[in-house]
Amino acid sequence: MAWTRKILRIDLTSGTCTAEALNMAWAADYLGQRGLATKYLSEEVDPTCDALGPDNKLIMTTGPLTGTMASTGGRYSVVTKSPLTGLVACSNSGGFIGAEMKNAGWDMIIFEGKSPEPVYLYVENDTAELRSAAGLWGKSVWETDELLHKTHQDPLLRVACIGRSAEQGCLYAAVVNDLHRAAGRSGVGTVMASKNLKAVAIRGTKGVGNVKDPKGFMDAVRAGKQVLADNAVTGQGLPTYGTQVLMNVINGIGAMPTRNMREVQFDGAHKISGEAMHEPRKSDGKPNLTTNAGCFGCTIACGRISTVDRGHFSVENKPEYWGNSGGLEYEAAWALGSDTGVDDLDAITYVNFVCNEDGIDPISFGATVAAAMELFEEGAITTADTGGIDLSFNRADTLVKLAELTAKGEGFGKDIGLGSKRLCEKYGRPELSMTVKSQEFPAYDPRGIQGMGLAYATSNRGACHLRGYTVASEVLGIPVKTDPLATEGKAELVKAFQDATAAVDSSGLCVFTTFAWSMENIAPQVDAACEGDWSVDKMLEVGERIWNLERDFNMRAGMTADQDTLPKRLLKDAANVGPAKGRVNDLDKMLPEYYALRGWTADGQITPETRARFGL
Amino acid sequence: MRVRLELYASLMGYLPAGANRHATECELPDGSTAHELLDRFGVPRDKAHLVLRNGVFLHAPERDAPLLVDGDVIAVWPPVAGG
Numbered sequence: 256m257a258w259t260r261k262i263l264r265i266d267l268t269s270g271t272c273t274a275e276a277l278n279m280a281w282a283a284d285y286l287g288q289r290g291l292a293t294k295y296l297s298e299e300v301d302p303t304c305d306a307l308g309p310d311n312k313l314i315m316t317t318g319p320l321t322g323t324m325a326s327t328g329g330r331y332s333v334v335t336k337s338p339l340t341g342l343v344a345c346s347n348s349g350g351f352i353g354a355e356m357k358n359a360g361w362d363m364i365i366f367e368g369k370s371p372e373p374v375y376l377y378v379e380n381d382t383a384e385l386r387s388a389a390g391l392w393g394k395s396v397w398e399t400d401e402l403l404h405k406t407h408q409d410p411l412l413r414v415a416c417i418g419r420s421a422e423q424g425c426l427y428a429a430v431v432n433d434l435h436r437a438a439g440r441s442g443v444g445t446v447m448a449s450k451n452l453k454a455v456a457i458r459g460t461k462g463v464g465n466v467k468d469p470k471g472f473m474d475a476v477r478a479g480k481q482v483l484a485d486n487a488v489t490g491q492g493l494p495t496y497g498t499q500v501l502m503n504v505i506n507g508i509g510a511m512p513t514r515n516m517r518e519v520q521f522d523g524a525h526k527i528s529g530e531a532m533h534e535p536r537k538s539d540g541k542p543n544l545t546t547n548a549g550c551f552g553c554t555i556a557c558g559r560i561s562t563v564d565r566g567h568f569s570v571e572n573k574p575e576y577w578g579n580s581g582g583l584e585y586e587a588a589w590a591l592g593s594d595t596g597v598d599d600l601d602a603i604t605y606v607n608f609v610c611n612e613d614g615i616d617p618i619s620f621g622a623t624v625a626a627a628m629e630l631f632e633e634g635a636i637t638t639a640d641t642g643g644i645d646l647s648f649n650r651a652d653t654l655v656k657l658a659e660l661t662a663k664g665e666g667f668g669k670d671i672g673l674g675s676k677r678l679c680e681k682y683g684r685p686e687l688s689m690t691v692k693s694q695e696f697p698a699y700d701p702r703g704i705q706g707m708g709l710a711y712a713t714s715n716r717g718a719c720h721l722r723g724y725t726v727a728s729e730v731l732g733i734p735v736k737t738d739p740l741a742t743e744g745k746a747e748l749v750k751a752f753q754d755a756t757a758a759v760d761s762s763g764l765c766v767f768t769t770f771a772w773s774m775e776n777i778a779p780q781v782d783a784a785c786e787g788d789w790s791v792d793k794m795l796e797v798g799e800r801i802w803n804l805e806r807d808f809n810m811r812a813g814m815t816a817d818q819d820t821l822p823k824r825l826l827k828d829a830a831n832v833g834p835a836k837g838r839v840n841d842l843d844k845m846l847p848e849y850y851a852l853r854g855w856t857a858d859g860q861i862t863p864e865t866r867a868r869f870g871l
Numbered sequence: 872m873r874v875r876l877e878l879y880a881s882l883m884g885y886l887p888a889g890a891n892r893h894a895t896e897c898e899l900p901d902g903s904t905a906h907e908l909l910d911r912f913g914v915p916r917d918k919a920h921l922v923l924r925n926g927v928f929l930h931a932p933e934r935d936a937p938l939l940v941d942g943d944v945i946a947v948w949p950p951v952a953g954g
C-alpha cells in the first residue's frame with residue numbers, strides 16, 4: 256500500500272513526539288502529500304489563525320510513491336498556512352529527505368504549538384526526539400547541516416532546516432533540504448522559525464514496502480522509466496540544459512518579465528541562459544555548469560551543480576563559495592536576472608548560492624528587489640532608506656549586497672524580507688508590486704502567455720507557475736500546442752493542468768515527469784502501489800477535490816474572489832515589443848468560464864453541489 | 872532576401888563556424904520556406920520542435936509555406952521544457 260500508515264505528531268509546546276495512525280479514509284480521498292496534508296491542515300487548523308502563531312501547524316509530508324523505486328519518487332512537501340499570503344501554503348521539494356522520512360517509517364510529520372527554546376527533531380526509524388538547537392540557532396543552512404552531521408556522526412543523515420533569513424522574519428524563507436533543494440515558496444521556513452524549530456534530521460533504514468502489487472508495480476515503473484528515457488525532453492533536454500533552457504525560449508516569444516515586469520523581453524537573456532551556463536569562462540576556461548544532478552530515484556536529473564568564477568567580485572576572498580554548489584534553475588535565473596536587469600551570470604549564481612545557504616525563495620527575493628529598484632527609480636525609496644545602497648536596475652553589486660543583507664536580516668535586507676507587496680505598501684506605491692494574493696510572480700509574463708494569467712489569478716497559493724503550468728501547452732507544445740495569445744479554451748486548459756498537478760503533487764512524484772508522462776503513465780504506478788482503485792479518472796477526481804479543498808481553506812481564511820486578479824500593470828499596460836505587443840492579459844474573458852467549469856458561482860464561491868460532489 | 876537563423880540548445884552544433892553564439896544570417900530566394908532554411912544548414916526537420924518566426928510559433932504546414940520575408944528571424948529549438 257506504499258503508505259506506511261503512520262504519522263509522527265510533534266507537540267513543540269510540551270516537547271512530546273507521538274505516533275498515530277494515518278487516516279486511511281482521508282488517504283482514499285486525497286492520496287497523500289499535498290492533498291492529504293491539506294486535509295489534515297484544513298481539519299486541524301483554524302484558517303483565520305496567525306500564520307506565525309502557535310495555532311498554526313507545519314506538516315512535512317510524503318506521497319505514497321515517495322521512497323519507492325518509481326522514477327522521481329523522492330518528493331516531499333511542506334504544508335502550512337502561509338505568512339506571506341495568509342492562505343494555504345504547499346511547497347514541494349526533491350532531494351533525499353522525503354525518501355528518508357518514508358524509509359524511517361513515516362508518511363507525515365505534524366508539528367504543532369511552539370517550542371519554548373530552539374530545538375531540532377531527530378528521527379531514527381521509530382525513535383523520534385526533540386533536542387536542543389541552542390548551538391544551531393543563528394547558523395546558516397549549510398552550517399547547520401554540517402554541525403548535525405558532526406553531532407550524529409552519520410554521513411547518511413538527511414537534514415531539512417531553516418537559515419538565518421527565517422529566524423529574522425523574512426516572509427518568504429524556505430525550508431532547505433540536502434543543502435540545495437528547497438520547499439521554497441510562500442514562507443514555509445518562516446513558519447518553521449516561528450515554532451523555534453531549526454531542523455529535522457532523519458535516518459531511515461526500514462525500506463519502503465507494503466506495495467499492493469509488487470510485480471505490477473515493477474512493470475508499471477519500468478514502463479514509465481522507458482517513456483522518460485525515450486522522450487527528448489526528459490531523456491535529453493532537461494539533463495543537459497536543465498530548466499534554464501527556457502530562458503531564450505520565453506524571451507523569444509516576448510513573455511520574459513523584465514525590470515519588475517515593465518518590459519517583456521530582456522536583452523541580456525542569452526548571457527544568463529542554460530546555454531550560457533555551458534560556455535567556457537574567459538578566466539579559467541571552465542563553464543558555469545559542472546554537472547547535472549538528480550533527486551532520489553530520479554532518472555531525469557535536471558538539477559544543476561555550478562561554480563562561480565573565483566575572480567568574480569562576489570566571491571573574491573571568499574573561498575567558501577569557490578566550490579561546486581546548487582546552480583541556477585530557470586525561475587531563479589529569471590527573478591535574480593531579468594527581473595532586476597542583471598545579466599551577470601556569476602553574480603546571479605552567487606546570489607542563488609546565498610539563497611540556498613540561508614533559505615530564501617529566490618523568486619520572491621528577486622521580484623522584491625525588482626520592486627525596490629522601481630521604487631528607487633521613482634524616488635519613493637532613496638539612499639537614506641537603503642543605508643546608502645544605489646538600487647538602480649541592472650546593478651549586480653546591488654543584487655549581491657541585498658542578498659547578503661536579506662540572508663542575515665540586516666539593514667535594508669529587513670525591508671526586502673517583507674516581500675514585494677508589503678514593501679510597496681510601506682513606501683506608498685502598492686501598484687508597483689507584481690504579486691497575486693501577496694506572492695511574487697514567476698517567470699512568465701501573462702500578456703504574452705494568456706492562460707498563465709488565469710493560472711496566476713486563480714492559483715491557491717498566490718502567483719505561482721507550478722499550480723497550473725499551461726506554458727507546457729501554450730509555448731512548448733506539450734501535450735498539444737495552443738496559441739499563447741488566445742484566450743479561447745484557456746479556462747478549460749488551466750483547470751485541467753491545475754487538477755492533474757494537484758494529483759501528481761500528492762503522489763510523491765515530480766511534476767517534471769509530466770513533460771513526458773500523462774496520467775495514463777502515472778495512474779498505473781499509483782494503482783499498483785496503493786490499495787484501492789487509482790484509475791486515471793480517480794486521480795483527476797482527487798486532483799479536483801484537492802483544488803476545491805484548498806480554495807475552501809482560503810475562503811475560510813478570509814480570501815475573497817476579487818483577489819482572483821492580476822496587478823493593474825498586466826491588465827492595463829500593453830506589452831511594448833514582441834509578438835504580444837499591444838496586448839494586456841485578458842483575464843476578464845477567461846475568469847467567468849473558469850468559475851463555471853469549476854462548479855463555482857459567478858462570484859467565485861464553491862456551490863453546495865460542488866461541495867457535495869467532493870465531500871467537502 | 873536576408874534572414875537570420877537562431878539555433879538553441881542541442882541544435883547549436885548546426886551553426887556554421889564563426890556564428891555569433893546562437894545566430895547566423897543568410898541570403899535566401901524570395902518565397903523560401905522555414906524548412907528550406909533549416910535544410911540549408913543541415914538541421915534535421917524532425918529535431919526542429921519549436922520553430923518561431925519573429926517570436927510566433929510556426930505549425931507544421933506553415934514550415935512548408937513560402938512565407939519568409941526579408942529581415943525575418945527564425946529561431947529553432949529541439950523539444951525542451953522547464954519550469
Ligand code: SF4
Nearest residue numbers: 349550553556557765
Ligand atoms: S526532474 Fe529534476 S526536480 Fe524533478 S526529481 Fe528529477 S532532478 Fe529532481
